Amino acid sequence: MPVERLQKILSNAGVASRRSAEAMIVAGRVAVNGKTVDTLGARADPDRDEITLDGTPVLRERYRYVALNKPAGVLSTTRDDRGRPTVVSLVEATGATLHPVGRLDLESEGLIVLTNDGTLTELLTHPRHEVRKEYLVAIDQPLGKRGRERLVRGVRHEGERLKADAVQVVSPSGSPEQPDPRWLLVALHGGRKREIRRMLSVVGRRVVTLRRIRIGPLALGMLASGESRDLSPEEVEALYEAAKRAATRPRGSMSPAPDMKREHPHPIAIDGPAASGKSTLARALVERFGYVLLDTGLMYRAVALAALRGEVPASDAATCAAIAREGGLALAVADRETRILLAGEDVTDLLRSPEVEASVSAYAAVAEVRRELVAQQRLFAAQRPCVLVGRDIGSVVLPKAPVKFYLHASEAVRARRRGEQAAEWGERQSASEASRDISGRDVTDSTRAASPLVVPEGAIEIDSGELDADAMIARAIAVIEEQTT
Ligand code: DC
Numbered sequence: 001m002p003v004e005r006l007q008k009i010l011s012n013a014g015v016a017s018r019r020s021a022e023a024m025i026v027a028g029r030v031a032v033n034g035k036t037v038d039t040l041g042a043r044a045d046p047d048r049d050e051i052t053l054d055g056t057p058v059l060r061e062r063y064r065y066v067a068l069n070k071p072a073g074v075l076s077t078t079r080d081d082r083g084r085p086t087v088v089s090l091v092e093a094t095g096a097t098l099h100p101v102g103r104l105d106l107e108s109e110g111l112i113v114l115t116n117d118g119t120l121t122e123l124l125t126h127p128r129h130e131v132r133k134e135y136l137v138a139i140d141q142p143l144g145k146r147g148r149e150r151l152v153r154g155v156r157h158e159g160e161r162l163k164a165d166a167v168q169v170v171s172p173s174g175s176p177e178q179p180d181p182r183w184l185l186v187a188l189h190g191g192r193k194r195e196i197r198r199m200l201s202v203v204g205r206r207v208v209t210l211r212r213i214r215i216g217p218l219a220l221g222m223l224a225s226g227e228s229r230d231l232s233p234e235e236v237e238a239l240y241e242a243a244k245r246a247a248t249r250p251r252g253s254m255s256p257a258p259d260m261k262r263e264h265p266h267p268i269a270i271d272g273p274a275a276s277g278k279s280t281l282a283r284a285l286v287e288r289f290g291y292v293l294l295d296t297g298l299m300y301r302a303v304a305l306a307a308l309r310g311e312v313p314a315s316d317a318a319t320c321a322a323i324a325r326e327g328g329l330a331l332a333v334a335d336r337e338t339r340i341l342l343a344g345e346d347v348t349d350l351l352r353s354p355e356v357e358a359s360v361s362a363y364a365a366v367a368e369v370r371r372e373l374v375a376q377q378r379l380f381a382a383q384r385p386c387v388l389v390g391r392d393i394g395s396v397v398l399p400k401a402p403v404k405f406y407l408h409a410s411e412a413v414r415a416r417r418r419g420e421q422a423a424e425w426g427e428r429q430s431a432s433e434a435s436r437d438i439s440g441r442d443v444t445d446s447t448r449a450a451s452p453l454v455v456p457e458g459a460i461e462i463d464s465g466e467l468d469a470d471a472m473i474a475r476a477i478a479v480i481e482e483q484t485t
Contacts, residue, residue, distance in 0.1 A: 001437075002045075003043045003045045004043060004044070004046065005041070005042070006021070006025055006030060006032070006037060006040075006042045006043065006051070007021040007022045007025060007040070007046055007407045008059075009044060009046045009051060009159045010025075010030065010053070010058060011052070011233075011240070012046075012183030012233050012236075012399055012402060013046075013051075013058045013063065013340065014063035014115075014117035014120060014236070014340060015053055015058050015379075015382075015383065016240075016243060016383065017237065017240040017244060017331065018237065019073075019175070021173055021202075022040055022134055024053060024382075025037060025038060025039070025040060025042075025089060026038060026039075026040065026047065029053055029054050029365075029382070030051065030052065030053055031051070031052045031232060032044045032049050032050070032051055032134050033049055033050050034052075034237050035051070036246060041302060042052065053379065053382055054139075054379070054382050055249050055299055055379050058379070061112060063115060063116055063117040064094065064098060064112065064115060064116055064229065064230065065114075065115045065117065065120070065231040065235070065236050065239075065382050066091050066098065066113065066114045066115065066228050066229065066230055066231065067111050067112075067113055067218060067220075067223065067228060068087055068090060068091060068109075068111075068113075068226060068227070068228040069110060069111065069223040069225050069226065069227055069228070069229055069455075070087055070090075070104050070108075070109055070110060070112045070222060071109055071225045072106070072107050072108065072109045072209075072415055073085075073106065073107070074086065074087055074090065074106075075087070075098070076100045076102075076104050076105075076106075076112060078097075078098075078099050078100070078341070078344055078345070078346055079344070079345060079346070087100050087112055087114060088100070088114065088143075088344070090226055090411070091228045092228070093116055093438070097116055097328055097330055097341060097344035097444065098115060098116055098122065098433075099111070099114065099115070099116065099332050099341065099344075099346075100112055100114050100115040100126060101113040101114065101115060101120065101121045101124050102124065102125045102191060104144050104212060105194060105210075107195075108206050108210045108211070108212075108213035109209070109211045110135070110136075110210075110211035110213055110220055110223065111169045111212045111213060111214065111215055111218065111219075111220040111223075112212070113215065113218070113231075113239070113390050114228075116330060116332070117330050118333055118338075118380075120236070120239060120240060120243070120276075121245035121332060121333055122292060122333035122362065122384060123240065123244065123382050123384075124215070124243050125191065125333070125334070126290070126292075126333075126336075127344040130189045130190065130191055131189070131215060131216035131242045131243055132185070132187055132188070132189055132216060132241075133188060133189070133212060133214060133215050133216070134185060134186070134187045134209070134212070134213050134214035135185070135186045135187075135188075135196055135202070135204075135208075135210055135211065135213065136172075136174045136183065136184075136185060136211045136235055137183070137184045137185075137186050137196060137207055137208075137209070137210050137211075138172070138182055138183055138207070138208040138210075138352075139182055139183075139184060139200060139205040139206065139207060140182070140206040140207075140208055141205060142182055143167075143181070143184065143200075143203060143205055144180030147203040147204075147205075148168075148169075148184075148231065149169050150202075150203055150209065151163070151164045151199050151200075151203065152164050152165070152167055154168065154201070155199050155202040156201050156202070157198045157201070158198075159482060160192060160321050161227070162190070162192060162198055162199040162202070163188070163190065163199075164184075164186050164187060164188045164194050164196075164199065165186040165187040165188050165189060165457050166186070167184055167185070167187075167243035167258070168184065168185045169181055169183065169184060170183050170184065170185045171183060171374075171428050172325035174213055175338075182208075182429060188371045196210060197210070208305040215239075216238070216242035216243070217235070217238040217239065217241075217242050217287075218235060218239060219237070220308075220359075232485075235390060237343060242442040243392075246379070250305060263484065263485050264289050264385070264480055264483075264484045265403050265480060265483045265484065266289075266291060266385035266386060266402070266403075267381045267385070267386050267387065267388055267398055267401050268285060268291070268386075268387045268388070268401065268402075268404075268405070268480070269393035269394035269397070269398050269401040269403070269404040269405070270281075270388070270389045270405045270406075270407065270457075271280050271390060271391055271392065271394050271395070271404070271405070271453070271455075271456060271457065271459065272389075272391075272405075272406055272407035272408065272409075272443050272453075272464075273394050273408075273409075273414065273438075273441075273445065273446075274414060274418065274437075274438055274441045274442065274445075275409070275412060275413075275414035275415075275417040275418045275421070275438060276407040276409045277407050277409060277417075277464035277469070277472060278295075278389045278466055279374065279389060279408055280464075280472075280473075281405065281407065281462075281464075281472060281473060282295070282321075282387045282389045283337075283478055284473040284476075284477075285389050285476060285477070286336045286386075286482070287336070287472075288477060289385070289480070290336075290385070290388050291336070291384075291387050291400070292333050292336050292337070292338065292339045292384055292385070292387075293336060293338060293380070293386065293387050293391070294336045294377065294386055294388050295337075295338065295389045296310070296321075296330070296373065296377055296389060296391075296393065296397070297360075297388070297389070297390055297391075298340050298348065298389060299331075299340065299350055299373050299376070299377070300358060300360055300363060300364040300369070300373065301330065301340075301352075301356050301360050301412065302317075302329055302340045302342055302347055302351060303320065303323055303324050303329070303346060303352035303363050303369055303373070304321045304356050304357050304359050304360040304362075304363040304364075305326070305342065305350060305351060305353075306318055306329075306342055307319075307323055307363055308326045308355055309357075309361060310323070313454045314359070314362035314363045314365070314366055314456070317366065317367070317368050317369075319368045320366050320368065321362060321366070321369055321371075322374035323369075323373055324369045324373055325372045327340055327342065327343070328341070328343030328344065329341070329342060329376070330342075330344075331380060332346075338380075354416070354427060357437075358464060361440075361444035361445060362444070363440055364391075364445070364448075365444060365448040365449075365450060366450070367449070367450035370392075370396075370450050370451055372422075374392075374396060374397050377390075377393075377397050378397060378398070391445055391451070391453045392451040392453070393456075394406065394456025394457075394458070395456040395457070396451045397453055399449065399456070399457070402483060403479060403483060404458055404459040404460065405460050405461075405462060405476055405479075406456060406459040406460070406461045406462070407461075407462050407463075407464050407472075408461060408463045408464065408465070409463060409464045409465035410464070410465050411435065411439060411442075413464075413467075414438050414439075415431065415434040415435035415463035416431075416434070418434040418437060418438050419431060420433040422434065462475060462476065462477075462481055
């Protein structure tokens, strides 16, 4: 590969847009072969040089971006338990574990992007960043001007306001010439479930076919049904830019409205022992500030799951580290939370099983595993405003985080919560089992040699047993607001 400008290498690697990459370079966060490069204009060879962002190699995982013309009847998921075709199964595999960016309903067709770049996925699907999308829609009966105007003003359906940006009568090929009254071009920013079908049902029309023909700058073009093609670096860059521009647009009818006027501090670190209320606080904060949540415990759990499947004991540190590094662990953001993929399989819902629960602490104590996961966590945090939850976030992963919380709660309180959680996950646990579980976990997490659980320097300590959830959240928000510029 030819020698290229550093910002281009970073943007092609999917780390950031070219402009953000320049800012990262100037901020001194990028190094080539171990030497910090903080002026623009430097070049490097992506095949030979080791390029790092905040100390983490950026080119280890090459990203792939694919546009697919999804046929009706194909699921917009990675896998299907019942073996039905999915958008991923239609794309030629190259080793990259792709996931769809957003969704198209089962019976809808048209343009969908697949990638393994979680940053772009998150940018394009985040309610704050939604880019304009266009759909060619066939309806059962013509819709007059009044009806079309109603859709643009917005209609209510099941308590939600649904609204199109524009509705135009077009020909079946989408052209404004020779319009056919039963064909509409509908543009919208929203991504609500079945939004177009629902808004048309409010004006008494039924959708016969629905085809997405554009996502921001990317058009479906001549792709035949079921066909896919790789995007060019310029197209990827254009998608990044469109998503970022969308983020600065007035929000109009979109929901829910995170407070965007001011610059809130990020990343936010939350640490504390098991069942101390970290997730409750983190979820409230990402909702409030429009950030993304990474529960790093899930990453340790995914390594434990992969190791258990491969019958690799925690004592085999080298193989455990290889699992963390090369086992196909990937993060995908959906609804502000991070899902965990293992070789393309979304395993998030398997990570609370009793087997994983019982062994995860041992795998989390392996220093080589930690080194690998910490690097991945830092890279994640460098790419978007986020809240990271774990045991070593404020102390090891993000020691410079502008806001750090450490949550306490007595063992009795935490054992009660753990019992309640276990019941929610469909397991039965007696009070004494829950208590043993919690204290066993605490001992391993606090006494291990590698990154033991500690109160990080500068952390704000909150006792979540003394405060109820609302009071804890209000207190944390007040701390963040104080630091908001
Ligand atoms: O929060 P949790 O129960 O999902 O965490 C699972 C295990 O991983 C637990 O033993 C603590 C450990 N862990 C860790 O050591 N460091 C982190 N940053 C997150 C979790």
